Amino acid sequence: MIEQTSELEKKPVPTLVGRLKNMNLKLLVMVVAIIFIMLLFSFMTEGSYLSPRNISNLFRQTAITGILAIGMVFVIISGEIDLSVGSMMGLLGGGAAILDVWFGFPLPLTIVLTLGAGLLLGLWNGWWVAYRKVPSFIVTLAGMLAFRGILIGITDGTTVAPTSSELAIIGQSYLPNMVSLMIGIGGLAAYFGWQKKHDLKQKSYNIEVAPSTPKLIKSVLLGVAILSFILLLNDYRGVPTPVLLLCLFTLLGTFIASKTRFGRRIYAIGGNIDAARLSGINVDKNKLAVFAMNGFLVAIAALILISRLGAGSPSAGNIAELDAIAACVIGGASMSGGVGIVFGAVVGAFIMASLDNGMSMMDVPTFWQYIVKGGILLLAVWMDSATKQKR
Structure with a gap:
């Protein structure tokens, strides 16, 4: 048992570069394409x-x-x-x-x-x-x-x-501003709650759970993106139905x-x-x-x-x-x-x-x-x- 533990401890931890290589390439290409389109048309229309x-x-x-x-x-x-x-x-x-x-x-x-x-x-x-x-x-x-x-x-x-x-x-x-914010916050809370429940279930079956730090960063970025999206739409008339x-x-x-x-x-x-x-x-x-x-x-x-x-x-x-x-x-x-x-x-x-x-x-x-x-x-x-x- 002691030997098995030491071997696990010696197992190399995946590097950031390794994680990046495992990302979905097509999704990355789409994100880059969207950024390029946004910047191009924004420049061509003088920000409109x-x-x-x-x-x-x-x-x-x-x-x-x-x-x-x-x-x-x-x-x-x-x-x-x-x-x-x-x-x-x-x-x-x-x-x-x-x-x-x-x-x-x-x-x-x-x-x-x-x-x-x-x-x-x-x-x-x-x-x-x-x-x-x-x-x-x-x-x-x-x-x-x-x-x-x-x-x-x-x-x-x-x-x-x-x-x-x-x-x-x-x-x-359009949804009222407060309603759209409540839906966004409620949806994020439900997602994070489901994610936590999923991790606990995996631990109960002795299944390895992904490191918490990258997951936390991903969750924060997701929350910021969704709330920014809602606030941007609320700046006009609200989230369209x-x-x-x-x-x-x-x-x-x-x-x-x-x-x-x-x-x-x-x-x-x-x-x-x-x-x-x-x-x-x-x-x-x-x-x-x-x-x-x-x-x-x-x-x-x-x-x-x-x-x-x-x-x-x-x-x-x-x-x-x-x-x-x-x-x-x-x-x-x-x-x-x-x-x-x-x-x-x-x-x-x-x-x-x-x-x-x-x-x-x-x-x-x-x-x-x-x-x-x-x-x-x-x-x-x-x-x-x-x-x-x-x-």
């Missing part, structure tokens, strides 16, 4: 880009793409793709606008019907992919065309407006991906579908659930979109699926399946929204915006392929 008002607008833009990316990253992790989310969002938003403007439905009923329709459309895509064995590329490409056609048909090709002031609450309201919804679905998606059997099964299916099937996983059922969840999140994004616009438009959601896919790939998801994280997809959505916002402020022509975003998507996929070849 980093004003509280524009930051608030930037995060509201991120909310829609971010929620789409959360659903999309689960689809990509499972080894599939969904090209229909943009048209589906337009159709669901147009339907919600019709219920609100033409028929005067109360807000709760409009929300329930829209979410139910999103779930059904997701199930429709998933049924063809999982049980009819039609490639998801073809199924969702057909959906992209069909949903857009249905939208144009039900709206007669006209904009449905103006939506009610009640519906505007979803996408245009869509941003709160994005944060809630990011936490929920992260929990599903990392802490549930369903999440682990999705990674297993995307990593090796034959091995997953042989291990007893119901592949078809889980893929159906992934597409259903994606449709539900598309419905959330649709409600936010028409609430922000104050109208349902036949062109709403045009090529939004490309932004969602790009956000996932930039965030570290692999198009071959089995790899990706929810937080990375949301950060990727923020990068895409930052580029859109900055180039719009600089009055960059639309065709150049498409070229830049296409180039970034190509670069992100190339980096994923190069990393995979090295492994």
